[in-house]
Amino acid sequence: MKKLILISLALLFSANLKPQDLPPDGKFIMKYKNGETYLTGEVKNNKKHGTWEFFYESGQIQAREKYNEGRPVGVWKTFSLNGRLLEQNDFRSINQGDLNSRGSPYAGGAPGIK
Numbered sequence: 705m706k707k708l709i710l711i712s713l714a715l716l717f718s719a720n721l722k723p724q725d726l727p728p729d730g731k732f733i734m735k736y737k738n739g740e741t742y743l744t745g746e747v748k749n750n751k752k753h754g755t756w757e758f759f760y761e762s763g764q765i766q767a768r769e770k771y772n773e774g775r776p777v778g779v780w781k782t783f784s785l786n787g788r789l790l791e792q793n794d795f796r797s798i799n800q801g802d803l804n805s806r807g808s809p810y811a812g813g814a815p816g817i818k
Contacts, residue, residue, distance in 0.1 A: 726750055736761050749773055760785055770795075 726732065726747045734742040740763050745756035751774030758767040764785055770778035782791040 726752070745771075 729747050729749065732743075732745045732747055736742050738761060740761055741759050743756065743758045745752055746754040748754075752769075752771040753773055754771065756769045756771065757765060758769075760766050762785065764787060765783055767780070767782045769776065769780045776795040778794075778796060780793040780795065781789060784790050
């Protein structure tokens, strides 16, 4: 059974998530102060796993990343505020080591993250 874990941070989220920052296996969710979801993801064996999604404060999808126990897989996409595809990275045939996710999509930290 998957556990739902809501992480609430007092400081601005400005660094990439590191393994020690991740909760035990299960869902990972962060929210903006306004209650909108900032990011969602899954953790398996203390590593990012499955689809991780980042959202703008408006609720619009900002980015989608996929992992297999910490390794980037599939096609990662980044979207503009109006939903236009801005960037696409294909990891299907690349065997790179650990790759950090965007952590915070904002330079200098994401305002309004709690």
